[in-house]
Amino acid sequence: MNKAAIKISGMTCAACANRIEKTVGKMDGVINASVNFASEILSFEYDETKLSQADIEKAVEKIGYGVIKEEKKNTVTIPVGGMTCAACAARVEKALGKTEGVLKATVNFATEKAVVEYDPSKIRVSGIKQVIEKAGYKALSIEKSTVDEDKLRKEREIRILRIKFIVSAIFAVPLLYLAMGPMISWLSLPVPMFLDPMQNPMNFAVTQLILVTPIVIAGYKFYTVGFKALIKRSPNMDSLIAIGTSAAIIYSLYSIYQISTGNMHAVEGLYFETAGVIITLILLGKTLEAISKGKTSEAIKKLMGLAPKTAVVIQDGKEIEIPIEEVEPGDIILVRPGEKIPVDGEVIEGHTAIDESMLTGESIPVDKKAGDKVYAASINKNGMIKFKATKVGEETALAQIIRLVEEAQGSKAPIAQLADVVSGYFVPVVVAIAILAFAAWLIAGESLVFALTVFISVLVIACPCALGLATPTAIMVGTGKGAEYGILIKGGEALETTHKVDIIVFDKTGTITEGKPEVTDIITSPDVTRERLLQIAASAEKGSEHPLGEAIVKKAENEGIQVLKADKFEAIPGHGIEVNIDGVNVLIGNRKLMDSRGISLNNLEEQSNRLASEGKTPMYVAMNNTISGIIAVADVVKENSAKAIKTLQSMGIEVAMITGDNRRTAEAIARQVGIDRVLAEVLPQDKSNEVKKLQAEGKKVCMVGDGINDAPALVQADVGIAIGSGTDVAMESADIVLMRSDLMDVPTAIQLSKSTIRNIKQNLFWAFGYNTAGIPIAAGLLHIFGGPLLNPMFAAAAMSLSSVSVLTNALRLKRFKPYK
Numbered sequence: 149m150n151k152a153a154i155k156i157s158g159m160t161c162a163a164c165a166n167r168i169e170k171t172v173g174k175m176d177g178v179i180n181a182s183v184n185f186a187s188e189i190l191s192f193e194y195d196e197t198k199l200s201q202a203d204i205e206k207a208v209e210k211i212g213y214g215v216i217k218e219e220k221k222n223t224v225t226i227p228v229g230g231m232t233c234a235a236c237a238a239r240v241e242k243a244l245g246k247t248e249g250v251l252k253a254t255v256n257f258a259t260e261k262a263v264v265e266y267d268p269s270k271i272r273v274s275g276i277k278q279v280i281e282k283a284g285y286k287a288l289s290i291e292k293s294t295v296d297e298d299k300l301r302k303e304r305e306i307r308i309l310r311i312k313f314i315v316s317a318i319f320a321v322p323l324l325y326l327a328m329g330p331m332i333s334w335l336s337l338p339v340p341m342f343l344d345p346m347q348n349p350m351n352f353a354v355t356q357l358i359l360v361t362p363i364v365i366a367g368y369k370f371y372t373v374g375f376k377a378l379i380k381r382s383p384n385m386d387s388l389i390a391i392g393t394s395a396a397i398i399y400s401l402y403s404i405y406q407i408s409t410g411n412m413h414a415v416e417g418l419y420f421e422t423a424g425v426i427i428t429l430i431l432l433g434k435t436l437e438a439i440s441k442g443k444t445s446e447a448i449k450k451l452m453g454l455a456p457k458t459a460v461v462i463q464d465g466k467e468i469e470i471p472i473e474e475v476e477p478g479d480i481i482l483v484r485p486g487e488k489i490p491v492d493g494e495v496i497e498g499h500t501a502i503d504e505s506m507l508t509g510e511s512i513p514v515d516k517k518a519g520d521k522v523y524a525a526s527i528n529k530n531g532m533i534k535f536k537a538t539k540v541g542e543e544t545a546l547a548q549i550i551r552l553v554e555e556a557q558g559s560k561a562p563i564a565q566l567a568d569v570v571s572g573y574f575v576p577v578v579v580a581i582a583i584l585a586f587a588a589w590l591i592a593g594e595s596l597v598f599a600l601t602v603f604i605s606v607l608v609i610a611c612p613c614a615l616g617l618a619t620p621t622a623i624m625v626g627t628g629k630g631a632e633y634g635i636l637i638k639g640g641e642a643l644e645t646t647h648k649v650d651i652i653v654f655d656k657t658g659t660i661t662e663g664k665p666e667v668t669d670i671i672t673s674p675d676v677t678r679e680r681l682l683q684i685a686a687s688a689e690k691g692s693e694h695p696l697g698e699a700i701v702k703k704a705e706n707e708g709i710q711v712l713k714a715d716k717f718e719a720i721p722g723h724g725i726e727v728n729i730d731g732v733n734v735l736i737g738n739r740k741l742m743d744s745r746g747i748s749l750n751n752l753e754e755q756s757n758r759l760a761s762e763g764k765t766p767m768y769v770a771m772n773n774t775i776s777g778i779i780a781v782a783d784v785v786k787e788n789s790a791k792a793i794k795t796l797q798s799m800g801i802e803v804a805m806i807t808g809d810n811r812r813t814a815e816a817i818a819r820q821v822g823i824d825r826v827l828a829e830v831l832p833q834d835k836s837n838e839v840k841k842l843q844a845e846g847k848k849v850c851m852v853g854d855g856i857n858d859a860p861a862l863v864q865a866d867v868g869i870a871i872g873s874g875t876d877v878a879m880e881s882a883d884i885v886l887m888r889s890d891l892m893d894v895p896t897a898i899q900l901s902k903s904t905i906r907n908i909k910q911n912l913f914w915a916f917g918y919n920t921a922g923i924p925i926a927a928g929l930l931h932i933f934g935g936p937l938l939n940p941m942f943a944a945a946a947m948s949l950s951s952v953s954v955l956t957n958a959l960r961l962k963r964f965k966p967y968k
Contacts, residue, residue, distance in 0.1 A: 149179065152201050153191040153555075156183070157214035160373060161385035162571035162616020164213070167377075170572075171211050172204055186441055186620035191555075212376055216301070221251060224273055224471070226262045228255065229286035236285065243283040247271065250279075268473050306438045313431040316366040320421075320428040323359040324941075326352070327421035349415040353404045356420040360397070367393075367427035383575040385612050389430060391579065392607035392940065393423040399600055417597055419604075426608055426944035433948025437613070440955035441621070443962075451550050451631060454525035459490035462534065472540075479537045483528045492539035495520050500531030552636050552885070556627040561640030563908055564619035567915070574612045578923065582606040585927040601937060605926035609943035610919060613951040618911035621958035626904035629964050634887035635897050642883035646867050646901035648848045652796060652894065653827070653839065653861075655853035656807035656814065657695065659871055660821055660891070661783035663854070665696050667703040668764055669780035671755050679709060681777040685769050687712040688727045688734045692719065696767060696781045697736075722808060722831035724767075735770040739810055740829070742768050742775070749775055760812030763820065783817075790821040792891035797822070799895060802847075806830055806838055806861070835861035852894055869894060896966035903964050911954045918950045 159165055165183040168190060172181040177198025183190050192204060205215045231237055237257035244253035244262065249270030255262045264276055277287035329339045345352040364371075367389075374390030377383050396419035406414030458469050462480040472490050475481070480496070483489055489502065501513035504526040513529050516522060522535055524544040541547065586603040590596070623640045630637045637643050654660050672681050686704030689697030690711055704711060715728040723744065724737015735741060739756075742749065747770050749756060756778055759766045764780040793803050804825035807814045814828035827838050835851075839861050842849045851858065851865035859881040862868030870882030871889055886893045922943070931937045 149193055150196045150201075151191070151193050152204075153189050154201070154205060154208075155216040156188050156190050156208060157216050158373070159183075159185060159188060159213060161185075161612045162567070163382065163384040163575050163612050164377075165616055166568060166572045167211060167382045167384075168208055168213060169568075171207055175199060175204065175207060178204070184620045184624075185616040186624055211382075212373075212380065221265055222268050222471075222473070223263065223265050224276065226264065226273075226277065226280065227288035228260055228262050228280055229288055231255075231257055231260060231285060233257070240280055240283050240285055243279050244276065247276070247279050250276065273471055273474055302438070302442050306435065306442065309431065309435040309438055312366040313428065313435050316363040316424070316428040316431055319359045319362045320424045323356060323363070323421050323424045326359070327356060327418065345415045349407050349412050350404075352415060353400075353407055353418055356400070356418055357404065360420040360424045363424040363427050364393075364397070367431060370427065370430070383579060385575065385610075387575060388578060388607040388610055389426065391582075392604040393426055395600060396420070396423040396426075396604055396940070399597075419600070422604060422940045425941040426604075429941070429944040429948050433951055436948075436952045437617075437955060440952065440959060443959055451546065451553065454488075455544075455546060456488040456490050456525070460484075475537055475540050477537050477540060480534055481537055482532070482534050484532050485528055485530050487528050489522045489524055489526045489528060489535075491524050491537045492544045493522055493535040493537045495522060495533050495535045498531055498533035500533050501529045503527040503529055549631065549636060549887075552638060553627055553631045556623070556637050556639050556643075561619055561623060561644040561905075561908070563644055563905065563912070564640070567615045567618055567912060570916075571612050571615045574610070574615065574919075578607065578610040581923060581927060589928060598937070601940060602926070602928050604940040605938045605943040606923060608940050609922040609926040609938070609947050611915070611922075611947045611950040614915035614918060614954045615912075617951060617954050617958075618915045619908050621955055622904055622907045622911060622961060625958050625961040626900060626907070626964075629961055630897070630900055633893065633896055633900075633966070635893055635900065636885040636887065637897070637900075638883050638885070642867060643901050643904055645848070646850070646884070646898055647905045649801060649850040649867060649898060650847040651802040651804060651842060652850045652852060653804045653806050653842065653865070654793075654823075654891075655835075655851075655858050655861075656805055656809060656817060657783060658854040658889075659852055660789045660805060660817065661785050663695060663783065665699040665765070665781045665783040667699050667779060668782045669759060670777065671752060671759075671780070672777035673750065673752065673775055676771075676776045679707075681769060681779070682707065683709050683712065684729060684732070684734055684771065684776070685736055685767070685779055687714050687729050688717075688725060688736050690714060691717045691727070692725055695783075696765060697725070699781050700767070700779055721833070732771050733773070735773075736767055738808075738829075739766075739768065742770065745770070745773060747773055747775055752778055757812065760810055761816055763813055763816030765809055765813050785817065785820050786889070786891060788890050788892045792894055793821050793823060795892070795895040796898075799898065801898070804842075806835055808832065832858075833860070836864040839864045850894075852891075869897065892966075899966050900964060903961060907958060907961055911957055914957070915950070915954060918946075922946060922950075 156168060159168070162185055165185040169181055169183045172178055172190065172192055177195040179193040179195065181190065181192040190208065194204065208215055228240060231240070234257045237255040240262060241253055241255040244250050244255070244264060249267045250264060251267060252265040253262060262280065266276060280287040326339065326343060342348050343352050343355055370386045370389045370393070374384065374386030374388070378387045399417060400419045403414040403417035406417070455472065457472060459472055459475050460467050460469050460482045461475065462482055467482060475491050481490060481493065485500070495516050495518050497518060499517045502516050502522060503513045504523060516533065524546045582603050585606055586599045589599040589602055619640070623643060626643060627637050657663050670678050670682060672678055682700070682704050686701045686709060689700045691714060712729050718726045720726060720737065720741065723741040724735065727734050735745060735747070749768070752775060756766045759778065759780040764782040767779045767781060769776045769779060796803050802825065803823050804827060805814065805818050805823045806827040808830055809828060811826070811828040814826050818824070818826045830838055835858060839849050839851055843866070849865045850867040850869060851861045852869045852871060853862055854871055862870060862881040867884065868882040869884045869886060871886045871891070884897055886897070926938050926943050928937060
């Protein structure tokens with residue numbers, strides 16, 4: 149199975165998105181497909197043995213939409229040395245032009261620079277330099293700029309819409325003045341005699357026709373797209389505008405014909421200003437919509453802009469500045485104070501403090517020395533370091549964060565399903581209502597002009613756009629806001645489910661506690677010395693990766709105790725380990741291990757209970773099946789754990805703790821942080837069963853863990869939250885990844901989910917409410933009870949306002965701040 153996403157152009161409303169979704173979803177080999185109207189992205193999962201991505205792209209193009217191929221285009225300016233005349237420049241240009249991957253090359257002899265547009269997936273800058281060197285010239289150090297194609301495309305779209313609106317407005321204002329001036333007697337607006345409808349009706353009519361023509365040309369896309377969709381039996385918002393304004397224009401042209409035959413009263417049947425103003429207002433709405441849609445994806449742009457463009461690499465003892473795309477794993481990179489880290493890597497020389505707030509949201513700089521990991525886009529504060537590149541390009545933590553946020557922004561929330569279903573039938577139903585209202589008023593004895601006004605108003609007021617934008621815009625802003633706080637939400641579904649959570653289950657080690665245990669007590673049986681017990685335990689645990697084992701080894705190293713060679717090491721999951729040291733069979737582990745081997749604790753029972761009640765974890769050491777002593781290890785509770793748990797409880801959420809530790813130790817830790825419900829002595833493989841039991845009680849369960857041994861439980865829970873340092877952003881098991889190890893981010897994630905869902909509900913309520921109220925009013929409901937008839941121009945204004953208000957409301961989420 150393959151997952152992919154493609155950018156779509158030509159969608160004008162939710163009905164378009166619905167149509168693409170249905171078309172692609174029906175294809176043999178497509179498992180699922182969803183279109184996000186706000187981000188204009190089609191995401192799909194398909195079986196590559198049955199069809200290719202190209203087949204899906206063709207299907208989209210066949211139904212009249214465009215597929216935007218993300219052309220990777222970089223531009224680099226390379227100073228060229230050794231050129232003596234214009235012929236040299238021509239030679240270099242020719243050599244570059246022939247090179248595969250070079251899209252365009254111009255060499256300027258006067259400035260001695262080659263400006264090269266190239267595809268980075270086909271050729272690297274080092275390859276371009278080699279071509280220049282082979283031609284017999286010298287390629288000097290680089291000046292580079294990368295073009296953000298998506299940003300340029302959106303800016304171009306906004307610019308074109310703005311120009312179209314300005315052009316239509318220039319003609320719509322005099323058109324409206326001319327048409328309405330003579331009618332509003334109490335305003336007595338002056339109209340020249342040669343344009344007076346009573347004196348010169350033909351001049352009056354033809355002038356309106358001349359003024360409306362540029363407006364129709366500015367809004368030509370409504371007609372080309374709208375009628376095309378109508379012919380293909382999948383009408384959209386453009387179809388509604390096209391039918392409504394065409395009806396007004398055709399009836400007005402018929403009125404001009406009537407005037408030409410001598411019927412002077414036909415001057416009252418001119419509706420050019422209606423069509424002109426409708427198109428102008430909708431162009432205004434579309435311009436504002438495009439500007440707002442651009443703002444919803446600002447979070448991604450902000451993340452993309454974090455990475456530096458170049459890196460200083462040490463090659464043959466020299467410092468060389470190269471574009472970031474040229475850095476390869478294994479390169480040694482130099483970073484001075486105040487500079488950004490260009491790629492992920494490991495420090496090999498130097499000492500510094502690095503601001504990793506872009507990755508974790510944590511403002512305090514982190515100390516780094518040889519052996520520590522550094523991440524792309526973090527800022528080197530005070531020391532100069534050299535580090536070895538380990539992950540570059542798409543592999544860096546930053547690139548993975550960007551990918552996760554992009555995927556989340558393209559996803560759908562279950563709450564959007566109703567809007568999707570409605571928008572699929574919306575336009576045909578509106579057309580049907582318009583025709584029925586038109587016919588009903590004619591039958592009721594009203595004039596053709598009255599019925600036509602109703603017909604146009606119904607078509608124009610209906611707004612499927614508001615429905616289509618209600619959910620995706622809020623999800624885009626919500627997930628982007630989460631990324632700013634170091635909370636990566638993997639999709640709309642996770643965002644929606646989080647606000648319904650009843651109980652949060654925290655893993656203990658590494659989540660509530662620091663996960664860096666230390667030895668606190670060493671208690672021996674009478675026949676064993678303290679040093680001997682620590683030596684045997686450390687020797688046995690040397691091969692273990694368990695944090696409690698590491699604490700024992702560290703304690704022995706600190707005390708200068710020599711570690712012995714161990715044989716036959718065997719880990720017993722959830723219990724402990726068994727090894728052989730100098731012919732002695734050694735068992736180290738929890739109470740369960742001792743009980744399973746029938747080993748009595750003798751006089752150490754009381755000590756063991758005391759340690760456990762203090763929140764320490766007793767590790768029992770037995771040699772040749774006889775208890776030799778207890779080594780107690782304690783883990784420090786994280787600074788914000790108690791505060792986070794108190795915040796969650798104040799939000800009405802139950803909090804539980806799950807751990808493999810014995811019950812006494814677990815309850816002692818739980819008391820420290822204020823947790824009432826403790827699930828203790830749970831083996832790693834049983835954590836998911838405990839989550840199932842809670843779900844069986846009818847609860848929505850959120851599991852918070854460090855994502856390694858908690859993976860099955862994270863998957864089983866309704867919402868899995870992985871807590872980590874941001875390097876494991878690809879933790880597949882979790883729905884939400886917290887970049888910091890601060891538990892206060894858990895209530896923040898829930899607050900963000902609640903704010904986003906509240907915003908979506910407001911948007912949907914407005915979109916449904918607007919259409920439910922607007923369409924009957926446009927159909928003449930108020931007129932039946934003696935009220936006014938809605939003018940189609942007001943209907944168009946309301947429709948434009950509807951989309952913009954939904955977008956503006958979604959953008960309010962940018963002001964989200966967690967309350968602590």
